[in-house]
Amino acid sequence: MRRFGPGDAVALGLGLAFLYLPILYVVAFSFNASRLVTVWAGFSTRWYAALAQNTALREAAWVSLRVALAAATLATLLGTLAAVALARFGRFPGRTLMTGLVYAPMVLPEVVSGLSLLLLFVASGVERGIGTVTLAHTTLGLPFVTVIVGARLGLLDRELEEAARDLGAGPVMAFWTVTLPLIAPAVAAGFLLAFTLSVDDLVIASFTSGPGATTLPMRIYSQVRLGVTPEINAVSSLMILAVTVAVAVSGLVLRRRSSATR
Amino acid sequence: MTTSEMTPNLPPVTTPPIRWRRALVVGPPLAWLAALVLVPVAIVGKISLSQSAIAQPPYRPQLAWTLDAERWRAFVGGLGIDNFRTLLADDLYLLAALSSLSIAALSTAILALVGYPVALAMARASARWRPVLVAAVILPFWTSFLIRVYAWTAILKPDAWSSRTLMELGLTRGPLAILNTDTAVVLGIVYAYLPFMILPLYATLERQDATLLEAAADLGASRMQAFWTVTFPLSGAGLAAGCLLCFIPITGEFVIPDLLGGSDTLMLGRTLWSEFFANRDWPLAAAVAIVLLAALLGPIVALREIETRRQDARG
Structure with a gap:
């Protein structure tokens, strides 16, 4: 690549400003003293205090957290199994079908996934609620886990597993003691992505959820439709903070791990 | 390729466990995706050919899990491309x-x-x-x-x-x-x-x-x-x-x-x-x-x- 020039600095600067300014705008206005979201009236934390009183939002956050934990766990288990099958088993009956089905949820428009899952739940007489949203979000996250873990498996030196087998380990033992520790960062990244996709999803949750299972994005969406409120700015800022901390911590952990193994 | 194909001399007793183990790895994600991706999309296709109805669920004909040929004929007869015409x-x-x-x-x-x-x-x-x-x-x-x-x-x-x-x-x-x-x-x-x-x-x-x-x-x-x-x-x-x-x-x-x-x-x-x-x-x-x-x-x-x-x- 050619050397980094002044034009590149401008492109990067503008690009990153475009990506970050709207987020900073929301955070700044979450500390606005005025109820009007359009006028700056001095610094205040009153909207964070108001948030603590908002039981509807808190309940929705709790629903989202439970759904995301369960869905990301299931998606990580199933997605890792699928990745192992696709990366290690060569040809097996159902391989083509599996490849296609792993790919499909990543490219299906959200409204189509949501509608199709809802129609499945209705046709099979399942009562809609936290359970059905969890099933839907597991399906949403599974392919991404498979892609991330599969990429890592593809880079792994197969001889390590073969060495373990030669030394007498069974396939399960070899996977557990050799392969799994080596793909652990990818499994963790897959879990994190599946978790984020679940916490973030509005459309699929709206279709598949039932009474008493309002997720955080559903609650935020219904409040946003009524107008911009400082409380939503505050809850958004808290979510942005949580994501930033999570990404920073996982980045540090992964870096330490990779330097430790080297 | 299974072990039996590579080493035909081995007694076949060793092959079932490997197939069985592989099925345990392939089976759960494949079954999950078939049930929650393939079947739902098929249902969307079927319901796009149904008619809206004031009922619960709000469409007909309903799929009947039966071997009764008459009901199946009625089901297929009830499907049509009216929605796409609309x-x-x-x-x-x-x-x-x-x-x-x-x-x-x-x-x-x-x-x-x-x-x-x-x-x-x-x-x-x-x-x-x-x-x-x-x-x-x-x-x-x-x-x-x-x-x-x-x-x-x-x-x-x-x-x-x-x-x-x-x-x-x-x-x-x-x-x-x-x-x-x-x-x-x-x-x-x-x-x-x-x-x-x-x-x-x-x-x-x-x-x-x-x-x-x-x-x-x-x-x-x-x-x-x-x-x-x-x-x-x-x-x-x-x-x-x-x-x-x-x-x-x-x-x-x-x-x-x-x-x-x-x-x-x-x-x-x-x-x-x-x-x-x-x-x-x-x-x-x-x-x-x-x-x-x-x-x-x-x-x-x-x-x-x-x-x-x-x-x-x-x-």
């Missing part, structure tokens, strides 16, 4: 389809124009800075999509602080008047999907062989000529992947047109949503889903093709 007969749906595709095409073009220089700058940055820049582009993607779109509703308000600042700076004459228009929808889409465009482009550009540019310079090419004859053509696969990764979800987008668009912003995702939630016409919503899938089939197959080829190239 979609064709009403200009509203045709406009929604065309508008989805044109908004997606326009946004994708702008994304390519905005994303390319950023990806190029990232690829040209020093090796120490590159991971930091990649992280900086990914971080907004981890932040809630809904909140990032919502931010624009706050920024684009005509009486917002941002609007007044722009006026005071003399950059705009009057208050911002783009919230609830197609312009705001395109702006929101470009903002939300920018990482999807930058990352595949960066991946392609970063791997390019620097000696190719040196060769071009040695042969007398100017920097511009070298870019257009070497760098750009070689980034074709990354550009195509980025464009398709954006175009496909944008076409079915619901949240952005709903929050930033006006009541006249028609997009298929929004049409499907309102047929389902507001009009409770499930069969018609299913038919819209089928139309959306049909429109995206070409791009989806193309993306699959590009990704497979890129993986093969990587080895």
Whole structure:
């Protein structure tokens, strides 16, 4: 690549400003003293205090957290199994079908996934609620886990597993003691992505959820439709903070791990 | 290949456990995906051929789990393409389809124009800075999509602080008047999907062989000529992947047109949503889903093709 020039600095600067300014705008206005979201009236934390009183939002956050934990766990288990099958088993009956089905949820428009899952739940007489949203979000996250873990498996030196087998380990033992520790960062990244996709999803949750299972994005969406409120700015800022901390911590952990193994 | 095929001398007792173990690995994810991806899409296809009815669930005929041939005949007889006729007969749906595709095409073009220089700058940055820049582009993607779109509703308000600042700076004459228009929808889409465009482009550009540019310079090419004859053509696969990764979800987008668009912003995702939630016409919503899938089939197959080829190239 050619050397980094002044034009590149401008492109990067503008690009990153475009990506970050709207987020900073929301955070700044979450500390606005005025109820009007359009006028700056001095610094205040009153909207964070108001948030603590908002039981509807808190309940929705709790629903989202439970759904995301369960869905990301299931998606990580199933997605890792699928990745192992696709990366290690060569040809097996159902391989083509599996490849296609792993790919499909990543490219299906959200409204189509949501509608199709809802129609499945209705046709099979399942009562809609936290359970059905969890099933839907597991399906949403599974392919991404498979892609991330599969990429890592593809880079792994197969001889390590073969060495373990030669030394007498069974396939399960070899996977557990050799392969799994080596793909652990990818499994963790897959879990994190599946978790984020679940916490973030509005459309699929709206279709598949039932009474008493309002997720955080559903609650935020219904409040946003009524107008911009400082409380939503505050809850958004808290979510942005949580994501930033999570990404920073996982980045540090992964870096330490990779330097430790080297 | 199973063990028995490789070593026919071994007693067959050793083969069943391996097959059985493999089935335990393949079975759960395959069964899950078949039940929650394949079957649901088939049901959408079936219900798109059904009729709306005032019942619970609101469509007929209902699928009957029976061996009674008469009921099956009645079921098949009850199916028809009326919903697709309705979609064709009403200009509203045709406009929604065309508008989805044109908004997606326009946004994708702008994304390519905005994303390319950023990806190029990232690829040209020093090796120490590159991971930091990649992280900086990914971080907004981890932040809630809904909140990032919502931010624009706050920024684009005509009486917002941002609007007044722009006026005071003399950059705009009057208050911002783009919230609830197609312009705001395109702006929101470009903002939300920018990482999807930058990352595949960066991946392609970063791997390019620097000696190719040196060769071009040695042969007398100017920097511009070298870019257009070497760098750009070689980034074709990354550009195509980025464009398709954006175009496909944008076409079915619901949240952005709903929050930033006006009541006249028609997009298929929004049409499907309102047929389902507001009009409770499930069969018609299913038919819209089928139309959306049909429109995206070409791009989806193309993306699959590009990704497979890129993986093969990587080895």
